[in-house]
């Protein structure tokens with residue numbers, strides 16, 4: 001008889017975005033004239049930069065000519081892309097990362113979810129709370145997290161590291177030593193960052209205790225403050241304890257095109273085995289590679305023109321973040337983030353639950369955001385707004401919120 005993977009049955013349903021959709025639908029049916037503004041968007045909205053479009057067009061033409069046609073991409077990704085990443089994301093920042101330590105992929109979500117496959121099932125994971133749900137969910141699917149406690153909204157065998165207003169949404173080093181530590185800075189959903197000395201403390205902790213850090217740098221391009229590291233490899237000793245995920249999704253608008261990469265340094269060993277070799281084995285077997293066309297588009301992100309265009313795009317999004325932060329401040333809210341990340345994390349007024357605040361904002365202002373509790377129990381009494389809306393809607397939403 002066929003059996004399912006029972007671990008999947010342990011996953012709490014993905015209620016967050018379906019519940020939001022249902023509530024918004026019900027509201028607009030009851031108020032057909034309501035002008036609803038969505039500031040909960042977790043996806044980029046600006047079109048791809050011209051330099052990227054032009055690279056895509058030429059790559060498409062290459063695929064149509066016998067002399068320049070390409071079939072399967074190399075396992076690690078094309079050298080032209082890995083060289084550009086190594087040079088500009090790492091060497092230019094003083095990080096000693098070689099092109100062949102970079103594994104090109106079709107995005108960071110898959111890699112964040114799949115990396116746990118190269119680790120044994122009896123490893124204990126630690127995650128920030130609140131955080132992007134992929135880290136916990138993929139470990140649930142693998143059977144590494146124990147059982148779900150409905151009341152506490154926690155898995156028994158996961159170390160949740162509280163990220164609160166008191167600690168500036170930067171977790172403290174855990175007392176119980178985890179094997180795998182997921183860190184994400186700039187953070188989704190809090191927009192928080194940590195400075196280099198704080199990240200160095202994590203690297204030292206991991207090296208001392210034999211833990212591995214899984215560092216998600218998906219939002220590094222939004223960093224505006226000079227003392228915030230863009231890569232964990234800016235820290236001394238990170239190559240012996242850290243894997244890093246990077247993505248072209250939020251930094252260059254590739255959410256629909258799909259491109260990312262994972263860095264696994266050659267010095268990183270566990271039980272005498274190079275994690276590089278394990279990941280290379282997995283990559284060669286379970287991964288088809290990112291399309292040639294898309295890798296050429298990724299290369300264009302690193303051209304002079306591409307860099308300039310992408311910088312402008314991010315500055316535009318961050319203009320929205322500034323409008324949201326100013327509006328919330330004027331309206332008397334306590335808000336965080338929005339400086340090094342496209343996310344604004346606000347405290348609900350009067351200890352409203354995050355869903356109560358969702359209903360309040362929708363019914364009183366016609367504005368849709370994301371309840372913080374959807375990102376973990378530590379997100380309760382918080383709410384996420386994003387800077388991916390249109391300028392006009394962002395301004396309008398903040399006008400409405402100011403008038404509440």
Ligand SMILES: *Cc1c(COP(=O)(O)O)cnc(C)c1O
Nearest residue numbers: 107108109132188218247249260
């Ligand atoms: C959006 C996002 C990603 C990017 O995932 P892709 O698969 O590259 O689109 C990775 N990590 C976090 C925290 C994100 O919010």
